[in-house]
Amino acid sequence: DAKTTQPPSMDCAEGRAANLPCNHSTISGNEYVYWYRQIHSQGPQYIIHGLKNNETNEMASLIITEDRKSSTLILPHATLRDTAVYYCISRRYNNNDMRFGAGTRLTVKP
Amino acid sequence: DVKVTQSSRYLVKRTGEKVFLECVQDMDHENMFWYRQDPGLGLRLIYFSYDVKMKEKGDIPEGYSVSREKKERFSLILESASTNQTSMYLCASSAGTGHQPQHFGDGTRLSIL
DSSP, rough: OOOBBOOOOEEEETTSSSEHHHHHHOOOOOOEEEEEEEEEEEEEEEEEESSSSSSSSSSSSEEEESSSSEEEESSSSOOGGGGGEEOOOOOHHHHHHHOOOOOOEEEEEO | OOEEEESSSSEEEOOTTTTTEEEEESSSEEEEEEEEETTTTTTEHHHHHHHSTTTEEOOTTEEEEEEEETTTEEEEEEESSOOOEEEEEEEEOOOOTTTTTOOOOOOOEEEEO
């Protein structure tokens, strides 16, 4: 599975969009990109995943570049409860292992 | 919504004890996983199972065993607990094969004294 690179920390103002970048320049054709978040003392929460098309659900949007070397998770209207560590993971189809890196610590400020 | 329930949020045991961590999922998922999470080391896969009575070793199986007698339940066993097994233990489940995401429980913070 490709290695992913994320900034260690980011801040966002409450009510504004939070855009979290992820670099996965060595991603291969059958690897999906997954996003999770972990709020202190809880288990990781699944947010969204995609292969090459942009995806949207009730929590967030995932924008994957055309060359698939990077992606951005967008939380459209961040709230204080979105403060968490966000993990970007690439995983091969049918591979059972989720390789969590250090993630990005997002702090939403009032 | 997917629900993965771990039996205890916090657990304190003594060195040498046999420890059982239980995990139950309510979505009829085929796959279940046990991870441990330690500061600076991220999540590490201990064992996983893709069917009843089936198990596969992950990256760090030493000192652990698992049991899956029913589809919805996956147990992690510390045969003889040691202090270096103090950690946050996370259970996850996923549907079938392919690209389905794993869904995690809230974890058990285990302290071995």
